[in-house]
Amino acid sequence: MKQLSAWSFTKAPVKFKIPTNDNLVPIRLDIEIDGQRLRDAFTWNPSDPDTEVVLFAKRTVKDLKLPPAFVTQIAQSIQSQLAEFRSYEGQEMFTGEKVVPIKLDLRVNHTLIKDQFLWDLNNFESDPEEFARNFCKDVGIEDPEVGPAIAIAIREQLYEIAIQSVASARESRMHKKGRRGFEHFSASKAGGAGVDLVKLYGNKTSVVRKRREWDVYEPIVDLLSNEEVDALEAREERSAR
Incomplete structure (x- = not known):
């Protein structure tokens, strides 16, 4: 996540938790x-x-x-x-009306997935696995390994955001006026004129997409040939070395 504008400290802090329904x-x-x-x-x-x-x-x-x-x-x-x-359990973190960008850019076997959407951090009942299942169903992905990989990618980003929220809460205590943290979008501001947010996939997810950006950020799913997979794996192996 790249850093942009300040967190909004409009609500009392809560104990550290990944903002999902099961805290895995x-x-x-x-x-x-x-x-x-x-x-x-x-x-x-x-x-x-x-x-x-x-x-x-x-x-x-x-x-x-x-x-x-x-x-x-x-x-x-x-x-x-x-x-x-x-090590973060028991520490304070700030919740509130915050929506953050989540990006998917991963390859699972022969399937390449790229997507970008906004996630409501204030919904502690969100379910990345449910979102991943519905995502795969909607775009026609049949590989059973893709859904879990998408859910993990979302959870890793939410975990990193929660850690940054702990750091922001700590800084807020040290500096009453607060300091700048990372990018968030206020749900109330995002729903203003010119931006129409549409919630997807039921009550247990927190996903929103800007209507005006549907054409730019619609999911990209490619099925790679054996030759393309071999080339990618060879490149990844060279990078790892």
Whole structure:
């Protein structure tokens, strides 16, 4: 998220929470050992006991037939990401009438997705998984791995925004006049003259699109050929090195 204008501190702060209905932590793994690489992304309930992490790592290694050394690396990666999340628990963050931009730019197998929309942070009942399911249905995506990848991408951005909100709340306490944070769009201002916001996909999502930008920001979904996928993966591998 690029930084633009100030957060609006019109409501009392609340305890840190990712602005979704279930507060799941997005976890991303990228581990390479002896030439074998594991990439994965999923959500984790921070209330689950820590013993579940090691059990999950062992099951993953067994199911994917990975070397035993992956168990420790998987467990440590998950535990470090959970520790970071828990370091924010109990801290204050500001909610309020805020709408922020969410961008999708990802490839899952042969499917390339690009989209941009606004997300209402004040709706703590929002459901990225429901949005992703409806998105895939509406644009005709059949690959079952695409929906979860979209939901993870949304959750990662909302998590980053929540972290920035904690920092903004901390700065607000230090400087009563506040300091500039990152871009948000007031829902009341966005609904003013010349901008017609339309909510999509039911009550459990917080998605809005500017009507005047539909042609510019409508979803882009491409199905790539095997040759195009191979070329992209080769380029990603070179970049990783």
